[in-house]
Amino acid sequence: xxxxxxxxxxxxxPNAICVSLYATIAVxxxxxxxxxxxxxxxxxxxxxxxxxxxxxxxxxxxxxxYGAHAPILPAILERIVLATGGDRERYHQAxxxxxxxxxxxxxxxxxxxxxxxxxxxxxxxxGGPVIKxxxxxxxxxxxxxxxxxxxxxxRAEVPVQHYAHRTDLPCGSTIGPITATLLGIPTVDVGSxxxxxxxxxxxxxxxxxxxxxxxxxxxxxxxxxV
Numbered sequence: 001x002x003x004x005x006x007x008x009x010x011x012x013x014p015n016a017i018c019v020s021l022y023a024t025i026a027v028x029x030x031x032x033x034x035x036x037x038x039x040x041x042x043x044x045x046x047x048x049x050x051x052x053x054x055x056x057x058x059x060x061x062x063x064x065x066y067g068a069h070a071p072i073l074p075a076i077l078e079r080i081v082l083a084t085g086g087d088r089e090r091y092h093q094a095x096x097x098x099x100x101x102x103x104x105x106x107x108x109x110x111x112x113x114x115x116x117x118x119x120x121x122x123x124x125x126x127g128g129p130v131i132k133x134x135x136x137x138x139x140x141x142x143x144x145x146x147x148x149x150x151x152x153x154x155r156a157e158v159p160v161q162h163y164a165h166r167t168d169l170p171c172g173s174t175i176g177p178i179t180a181t182l183l184g185i186p187t188v189d190v191g192s193x194x195x196x197x198x199x200x201x202x203x204x205x206x207x208x209x210x211x212x213x214x215x216x217x218x219x220x221x222x223x224x225x226v
Contacts, residue, residue: 020103020192023212024052027220051077068175074183098185099148101219102140102176103212105204106130106163106191121164123193125205128159129212132174132189135167140176145188149215156218158211161193190215 053073062068081091106129109122123130131146132139146162153160165171180187192208 020105020212021054022209023192023216024054024103026213027216028052030217030220051080062175062178068178069182073179077183095183095185099145099219100140100176100179100183100185100187101149101216102174102179102187102189103216104132104174104176104189104191105197106132106161106193107197108193108195108205110195116166116169118164118166121162123161123163125193125195125203126207127161127193127205128208129153129190129215130161130163130193132191133162133164134171135164136171137177138165138171138173139189140174140180140187141189142186145186149188149190149219152218152222153215155222156214158215158218160215 062070064070066072077095078088078091081087081094086094106123107117108125108127109117114122129149131141131149133141133146150160174189176187176189179185190212192204192212194205195203
């Protein structure tokens with residue numbers, strides 16, 4: 001299934017989540033190098049800045065002063081609105097007109113455990129970003145946000161894959177549902193495909209970091225995402 005060449009796969013230890021971190025940092029650096037990036041909400045005249053956040057403690061629980069459950073993110077977003085001349089009502093309008101991309105990692109199909117995946121939902125390494133869905137809402141993706149992310153990947157000429165977790169197996173989660181619940185922002189859970197998630201030696205495709213970066217860059221430059 002996967003060619004055994006150094007150009008095909010890259011080993012990352014202890015956690016390949018750094019792939020998503022690299023992609024988001026690269027996007028922010030790129031946006032700074034080309035100047036301020038603003039997205040204008042439909043039928044709105046006020047500019048809407050893009051933001052990138054990273055939460056700590058997600059693997060041991062997000063209920064801390066600095067984790068995803070903390071009030072720091074909504075507080076920062078509200079203060080951004082207030083600092084740009086808005087008020088509480090404008091803050092709620094900005095939240096309603098926003099889109100959150102929860103960029104984590106995704107389970108690629110393992111050649112030794114192919115039965116753990118649904119037959120039509122088997123992401124592969126180097127196949128591009130994965131849109132993740134779960135019937136129990138362990139991922140925050142809905143049909144609308146999935147369609148939006150797939151469209152921005154199309155515009156960025158990036159292949160996209162889909163993953164729906166088997167409902168008869170336990171499913172992990174991300175900070176996507178936490179953020180969506182805390183803020184009420186439409187959210188899509190995505191990730192670069194990888195093997196052996198949370199093991200001592202995780203395995204990811206060497207082409208996937210660039211593909212995820214291109215997709216997120218397109219998101220930051222899309223003038224009217226929602």
